[in-house]
Amino acid sequence: MTTDATDATDATDPTGTTEATGPSAPAAAAAHTAGGAGSAADRRAFLRRTGAAGVLTAGALAGGTALTGPAAAAPLPAAGPAPAAVPAHSPARPATALPDYAPVPASSHGPAVNSQGYYVGKIKGNLYWVTDSNYQAMFLSTTEGVVLIDAPPAIGHNLPRAIAEVTRANGRPGKVTHLVHTHSHYDHIGASSIFGKNVTRIAHTETKRLLRALKDPDRPLPDVTFDDRYTLKVGGERLELAHHGANHTPDNIFVHAPAYRTLMVVDVVFPGWVPFRGVSFSQDLPGSIAAHDTALRYSWDTLVSGHVGRLGTRADVRLQQRYIADLEASGRYVLETFDPTPFLQRYAGTGNNWAIFKHYLEAVAKEAADPVITKYLGKLGGVDVFTPDNAYAVVTSLRLDHGVLGPFGIRP
């Protein structure tokens, strides 16, 4: 196996204990909350520096309020003082020290967002989607009100703006009457509370259990829950909600709009991209892999995946299946053939078992990732960013779920 540009990222180190990312990571978080991000002006500056900045040039829609409008930037909650043990973080670390990556294929990107940082588009009929080019929500415009599926905080107050834009044009009521949660994660439903109390929230039973434990005012508890299936009928429209077992999270559900041949399932498939780190932090990786087949058993043409800037196709699901299958095949081969002797020689004498396995597993993951990176370069965005992390997750699942332990298997 060759070494390549991924060395620079040291991304096979999920523990973040390398020199480059070590003590600065918690410090960065503390500096972020304790530092200057608290004001609306700072928040706007942050948005301009990040995703919003690169996409302001094209596709601007007329008639929106300016980014400086009163609701454009909710101030971050005040943070307490940084813990004494956290060292000061220098925000001036030069960007030039960060690694380069392969270009993202043009086909990985979606439509340009408007001057307020969102794009809203019709999927089919009365079904729409909204994106900020990194997160996605979906909504149904019915004769009785709007059914919104997920409320990512990254889109936040642009959700009601996007909905108003559509319902002003079609003459249907613009009030959100129903809010469906795909799962409990804050990054997909953290803007739930901006729709107030007078909305029916629908989620899986496990989502309610998780939210009850978290006690988060931004994520009010669901009013309606279900275990296996739930049919939501509002104003002549219908959504079929279903839980098919754990995948990304224990509570992650499928939302099907049969009339519009559209499926929404979040944090499982990333159209045009490799999955986010650790195969999207899968809590049940075999379940996440099975969720691809489950998705394909539904009848649909359009996938709303909750992430990245464009809608998905059935070909996107099949391509990601092949990517993960290649990681599994590569991981299995490396686990069965990789010689751990150098790690044992280096650390066994010190009695440090953790050091042996940290370096053995990271080396296995890197070796498993290399040919997969080569194969999918130019086909999927971020392949050289997160494939080592994804390989680490796949290798862990092969070992713990499937018993592929190579030289660490049942002792002869």
Ligand SMILES: [Zn+2]
């Ligand atoms: Zn999630």
